[in-house]
């Protein structure tokens with residue numbers, strides 16, 4: 599609640615707000631969050647209703663255009679996205695330049711940025727049609743590129759997209775299908791995948807979206823901006839948390855070790871934090887986590903793995919943390935990433951792909967913010983700093 603405003607000679611005043619805890623960097627009509635009451639609205643629609651009644655491509659349309667599509671608009675949108683799912687054959691050569699054991703987020707930063715090398719026809723950021731085409735290309739190609747990362751890492755051939763499948767089905771088929779055998783996508787898992795995409799679609803000015811807006815403010819092309827967003831998302835304090843949750847559960851290993859890890863998380867001298875707990879904005883509960891938890895129960899029930907030992911550790915950890923005074927006092931609740939990792943693991947997605955799936959889902963949020971930025975009067979983002987270094991001094995004689 600304290601804003602430190604300091605005079606700056608010749609330049610009026612500026613505020614000092616480390617971590618942008620209280621500073622709005624822009625106006626936006628896309629997403630509203632009320633952290634105290636656990637409310638998240640996209641273009642006015644509650645996230646719970648979108649997760650229940652909508653599907654990911656419809657949410658993409660909504661975020662990008664401001665309104666839900668009519669049936670005709672939706673059909674056209676879905677067809678357009680389907681027409682852009684392939685990637686240029688030469689892009690597949692890029693993968694060969696990476697080590698097979700490279701982290702897929704490292705590969706994504708590279709190949710998504712490289713898309714700008716293929717689409718010179720649509721890089722005029724001042725042309726609304728160009729911006730629209732770039733958005734379509736990105737939404738359509740992210741699942742293809744994400745699945746290619748996985749296939750490359752396990753030495754299997756890339757799978758081409760199959761455009762009569764839904765967005766989630768197509769992704770699962772490109773991940774787990776092979777050219778030698780038909781792959782039947784389980785509709786419950788495809789729906790769970792779609793929910794994960796919806797729940798990660800946008801979250802106003804988080805670190806990666808702010809990065810995309812800031813990069814975009816210089817006039818950089820959208821593929822470069824999204825690559826910057828992917829890089830910012832990768833960190834464990836942000837999108838990397840879903841991967842970190844599973845690694846943490848592995849490290850805990852056995853339920854009897856939970857108290858030791860809780861104590862570590864509470865120790866002010868230990869940098870360890872419970873991954874998947876806490877949120878900068880939600881100080882009550884994360885509404886996405888509630889939906890995710892329900893989906894998690896459905897998926898695990900369907901697969902008959904409710905007794906998975908890692909899941910049992912997760913449930914006990916959640917229970918202990920929810921009752922522990924340290925977590926209660928600081929309003930640290932499980933966030934969306936606590937459950938998404940458990941679902942993704944159950945679906946068979948390797949841990950190092952979790953943040954890639956977050957990036958795939960968040961691409962629509964990033965590109966919607968980038969488009970909103972360029973659709974209204976704007977200026978380059980240029981934060982100030984509070985200089986705490988040496989005063990002017992003379993170079994030694």
Ligand code: ACO
Pocket residue numbers: 834835836837839863864870871872873874875876877878879928930933934935
């Ligand atoms: N485990 C233990 N203690 C925690 C945790 C945690 N996960 N998160 C916050 N705290 C403590 C801090 O140590 C601090 O304690 P103090 O007041 O005694 O110093 C207090 O809670 C407030 O924490 P801040 O770091 O000030 O909160 P901030 O808003 O800056 O950080 C963040 C939010 C980064 C999400 C943090 O809670 C965290 O690191 N969580 C774990 C990583 C995670 O799950 N990230 C995913 C975020 S959601 C997303 O990106 C989709």
